[in-house]
Amino acid sequence: MLSDFASETMTQTLPIGTTTRVRVPGSSANLGAGFDCLGLALGIHDDIEVTVVDEGVHVDVFGEAADAVPRDERHLVVIAIRRGLDASGVHAPGLAVRCESRIPHSRGLGSSAAAVVGGLAAASGLIANAGLADQMTDDELIQLASEFEGHPDNAAASVLGGGVVTWVETIGDTAVYRAHRLAVHPAIRATALIPMFESSTNMTRGLLPDTVPRADAVFNVSRAALCVHSLTSDPTSLVAATADRLHQDYRAPVLPQSAAVVEAMRSSGLAASISGAGPTVLVLGVEPLPERAVGVATDQGFAVRELPIAGGVEIA
Ligand SMILES: Nc1ncnc2c1ncn2[C@@H]1O[C@H](COP(=O)(O)OP(=O)(O)O)[C@@H](O)[C@H]1O
Numbered sequence: 092m093l094s095d096f097a098s099e100t101m102t103q104t105l106p107i108g109t110t111t112r113v114r115v116p117g118s119s120a121n122l123g124a125g126f127d128c129l130g131l132a133l134g135i136h137d138d139i140e141v142t143v144v145d146e147g148v149h150v151d152v153f154g155e156a157a158d159a160v161p162r163d164e165r166h167l168v169v170i171a172i173r174r175g176l177d178a179s180g181v182h183a184p185g186l187a188v189r190c191e192s193r194i195p196h197s198r199g200l201g202s203s204a205a206a207v208v209g210g211l212a213a214a215s216g217l218i219a220n221a222g223l224a225d226q227m228t229d230d231e232l233i234q235l236a237s238e239f240e241g242h243p244d245n246a247a248a249s250v251l252g253g254g255v256v257t258w259v260e261t262i263g264d265t266a267v268y269r270a271h272r273l274a275v276h277p278a279i280r281a282t283a284l285i286p287m288f289e290s291s292t293n294m295t296r297g298l299l300p301d302t303v304p305r306a307d308a309v310f311n312v313s314r315a316a317l318c319v320h321s322l323t324s325d326p327t328s329l330v331a332a333t334a335d336r337l338h339q340d341y342r343a344p345v346l347p348q349s350a351a352v353v354e355a356m357r358s359s360g361l362a363a364s365i366s367g368a369g370p371t372v373l374v375l376g377v378e379p380l381p382e383r384a385v386g387v388a389t390d391q392g393f394a395v396r397e398l399p400i401a402g403g404v405e406i407a
């Protein structure tokens with residue numbers, strides 16, 4: 092797929108002044124039992140504008156983590172733009188990149204996947220707007236973005252929007268990332284309980300064991316399958332569907348506040364789970380979060396934000 096895409100555009104240079112705008116949603120991965128294979132796009136967006144200039148890389152960042160990210164070739168969006176252009180055999184003399192970041196970083200809301208999808212989508216938009224080739228397909232965006240992330244759940248949600256189920260096929264030595272969009276039941280509401288503190292996804296992935304007891308594997312397989320049914324057809328089983336034994340308990344020692352909030356929500360009958368690798372907690376349901384639960388979260392220092400289910404990345 093990408094090799095065909097690249098061969099059409101090999102060694103071409105983007106004209107100075109070519110521009111593109113991208114709007115990309117954040118996401119919540121896992122949804123409890125679906126470790127690395129379920130995700131939900133959320134209505135909290137980063138906006139990225141890129142213009143081809145005659146030389147250099149100029150990065151402006153506004154909003155979340157504006158003071159923390161590098162303003163040069165090391166910026167994740169710039170790295171992804173470069174990767175997208177390289178995959179298509181296209182060169183940019185220089186780039187001016189403007190990021191309006193609204194997805195909090197290192198909170199389990201898919202900011203890194205959104206940055207990568209946004210950068211790749213911007214490369215695709217530049218190439219298409221210059222008339223060099225069609226935009227990349229969703230499959231191409233998911234493949235390239237998941238190669239950055241090492242797991243496809245957040246990236247697929249940011250590309251496709253809605254709910255996603257993802258899987259990986261190994262073809263020769265290559266991991267091929269696959270995804271289907273799920274039509275989320277219209278009654279389902281998602282509330283993110285977002286703390287001020289951060290947690291690195293890479294760090295907490297390192298806490299997970301290589302092998303798990305078969306009973307835990309069976310527990311999660313059944314709950315992840317149920318979660319697809321609950322998300323699409325029957326929200327009444329969301330509490331059972333969002334139970335997990337594959338990752339949350341192993342991460343709990345470094346995320347004790349988040350683990351306590353999940354426990355408090357679940358013991359009052361709410362479908363709460365760690366969002367992605369945490370520390371945000373995601374609550375799924377069909378009603379607004381009850382006042383009592385809002386109080387528990389805010390007492391623990393978690394901001395409560397109900398977020399719409401979002402559509403996928405938009406490229407103009
Ligand atoms: N919009 C962005 N621009 C630049 N870097 C980003 C952006 N979003 C995320 N990152 C990088 O990704 C890191 C967070 O990734 P990660 O630990 O996977 O958490 P999450 O994706 O859950 O927010 C940040 O510390 C930052 O280095």
Ligand SMILES: N[C@@H](CCOP(=O)(O)O)C(=O)O
Pocket residue numbers: 118120121126127128198199200201202203242244245292296338366367368369
């Ligand atoms: N399946 C991944 C999801 C990580 O999501 P993030 O938003 O925390 O980056 C995992 O559980 O590690």
